[in-house]
Amino acid sequence: xxxxTAARVHPNRASPVxxxxxxxxxAILDEALRLVSKAGLDGLTIGTLAEATGMSKSGLFAHxxxxxxxxxxxxxxxxxxFGEVVFQxxxxxxxxxxxxxxxxxxWLAWTESAELPGxxxxxxxxxxxxxxxxxxxxxxxxxxxxxxxxxxxxxxxAIEERQLAADTDPEQIAFEMFGxxxxxxxxRRLLGYRKARERALTALxxxxxxxxxx
Amino acid sequence: xxxxTAARVHPNRASPVxxxxxxxxxAILDEALRLVSKAGLDGLTIGTLAEATGMSKSGLFAHxxxxxxxxxxxxxxxxxxFGEVVFQxxxxxxxxxxxxxxxxxxWLAWTESAELPGxxxxxxxxxxxxxxxxxxxxxxxxxxxxxxxxxxxxxxxAIEERQLAADTDPEQIAFEMFGxxxxxxxxRRLLGYRKARERALTALxxxxxxxxxx
DNA sequence: GACAAATACGAACGTTCGTACTATTCTGCG
DNA sequence: CGCAGAATAGTACGAACGTTCGTATTTGTC
Numbered sequence: 001x002x003x004x005t006a007a008r009v010h011p012n013r014a015s016p017v018x019x020x021x022x023x024x025x026x027a028i029l030d031e032a033l034r035l036v037s038k039a040g041l042d043g044l045t046i047g048t049l050a051e052a053t054g055m056s057k058s059g060l061f062a063h064x065x066x067x068x069x070x071x072x073x074x075x076x077x078x079x080x081x082f083g084e085v086v087f088q089x090x091x092x093x094x095x096x097x098x099x100x101x102x103x104x105x106x107w108l109a110w111t112e113s114a115e116l117p118g119x120x121x122x123x124x125x126x127x128x129x130x131x132x133x134x135x136x137x138x139x140x141x142x143x144x145x146x147x148x149x150x151x152x153x154x155x156x157x158a159i160e161e162r163q164l165a166a167d168t169d170p171e172q173i174a175f176e177m178f179g180x181x182x183x184x185x186x187x188r189r190l191l192g193y194r195k196a197r198e199r200a201l202t203a204l205x206x207x208x209x210x211x212x213x214x
Numbered sequence: 215x216x217x218x219t220a221a222r223v224h225p226n227r228a229s230p231v232x233x234x235x236x237x238x239x240x241a242i243l244d245e246a247l248r249l250v251s252k253a254g255l256d257g258l259t260i261g262t263l264a265e266a267t268g269m270s271k272s273g274l275f276a277h278x279x280x281x282x283x284x285x286x287x288x289x290x291x292x293x294x295x296f297g298e299v300v301f302q303x304x305x306x307x308x309x310x311x312x313x314x315x316x317x318x319x320x321w322l323a324w325t326e327s328a329e330l331p332g333x334x335x336x337x338x339x340x341x342x343x344x345x346x347x348x349x350x351x352x353x354x355x356x357x358x359x360x361x362x363x364x365x366x367x368x369x370x371x372a373i374e375e376r377q378l379a380a381d382t383d384p385e386q387i388a389f390e391m392f393g394x395x396x397x398x399x400x401x402r403r404l405l406g407y408r409k410a411r412e413r414a415l416t417a418l419x420x421x422x423x424x425x426x427x428x
Numbered sequence: 429g430a431c432a433a434a435t436a437c438g439a440a441c442g443t444t445c446g447t448a449c450t451a452t453t454c455t456g457c458g
Numbered sequence: 459c460g461c462a463g464a465a466t467a468g469t470a471c472g473a474a475c476g477t478t479c480g481t482a483t484t485t486g487t488c
Contacts, residue, residue, distance in 0.1 A: 234465070269466075
């Protein structure tokens with residue numbers, strides 16, 4: 001019943017050589033991510049995206065099969081970029097606090113990235129879809145749960161490295177870090193609050209210091 | 215040019231006796247606030263609101279004159295309720311930390327209120343409109359700035375009462391409190407995180423304790 | 429260079445959006 | 459009660475939405 005619009009010849013082999021369709025699809029998703037950043041997931045429309053990419057509505061549409069599939073593809077694209085920009089560079093840092101801190105700093109930089117003029121699409125999408133059950137919400141929630149687990153793991157390693165006190169609760173740290181990231185996003189975008197980054201680093205350091213080994 | 219659709223006979227006198235139109239207008243706004251909570255400001259549509267209130271689209275529309283005016287009215291309604299539910303009860307508490315803490319606790323209760331099944335409309339609206347300049351964004355930003363100033367004032371009073379250290383930065387405290395409130399909203403709504411309230415109070419207490427007088 | 433498949437286009441669909449007009453019903457005061 | 463004005467309903471509109479379909483163009487392979 002469902003038409004395999006963009007079926008590959010070798011669907012199980014991820015080839016580095018991209019076909020024409022895959023290349024335009026990537027270009028569409030890049031542009032879509034930018035639009036979602038500014039207008040939100042709900043604000044992403046086939047027509048505006050087609051205009052932004054210089055394609056026809058139907059030509060663009062054929063790449064995804066439905067608007068829902070488009071949204072899921074955009075989110076997957078965003079999460080992949082998040083991994084490359086935020087997670088992977090942090091993994092190059094030493095285990096423990098340096099890595100945890102890098103995760104946070106990269107996270108802030110990501111939300112302020114020039115390629116995302118409207119801020120993090122996942123944070124924006126979370127506010128839009130938190131009351132709309134379905135695959136989009138599930139993908140958002142899954143991504144953020146994964147990120148929280150990643151933060152918690154880094155906290156545990158900092159405890160192992162004796163950089164944080166043994167009785168530190170990793171989940172509490174991840175919770176509070178998430179809050180700081182959210183308020184940076186909120187204050188900077190809505191209020192144009194310039195001191196957000198500095199205040200966030202202050203909050204982070206005092207959070208770490210409070211759980212430092214005595 | 216602009217039609218005074220819902221003009222009062224005595225526009226400068228706020229009478230406790232409400233005319234029929236004012237009563238239905240209030241009822242519309244109550245329902246609208248509920249819908250905005252779930253679907254967001256962008257998701258509030260004249261058609262669905264008319265259906266939810268049992269009115270015709272045109273009959274409802276006449277109360278506001280345009281959709282933008284409707285949105286502004288809904289936000290004003292929400293901010294007024296916020297003042298009644300969050301701010302005013304806190305003012306009954308003693309100056310300083312008790313009042314500041316009450317503000318926070320009431321704030322959390324507000325975002326979880328049964329009358330707002332989709333969470334705080336202002337937090338949701340902030341994410342939607344942070345990249346859309348205009349009167350709606352201005353009203354949102356104004357309301358949140360006012361709230362931040364209120365929090366800062368309460369912190370200053372706590373310093374005066376010698377409950378917080380003299381070198382405490384009120385803006386930093388308000389910033390971090392806002393972050394905790396945001397992450398509660400986020401984790402509870404998107405992730406169904408049940409421990410959010412408990413974790414938030416833990417974070418708040420440790421924030422206060424860190425700035426306690428030594 | 430031919431030929432099948434992949435890709436893109438243009439036009440049209442049914443629906444819903446916000447809004448404008450006109451007509452009808454209701455409310456409250458003299 | 460009666461009547462002016464407020465309040466609500468009805469109808470219609472142009473635009474934009476997601477989607478479908480048939481056709482044209484482009485791509486990659488033999």
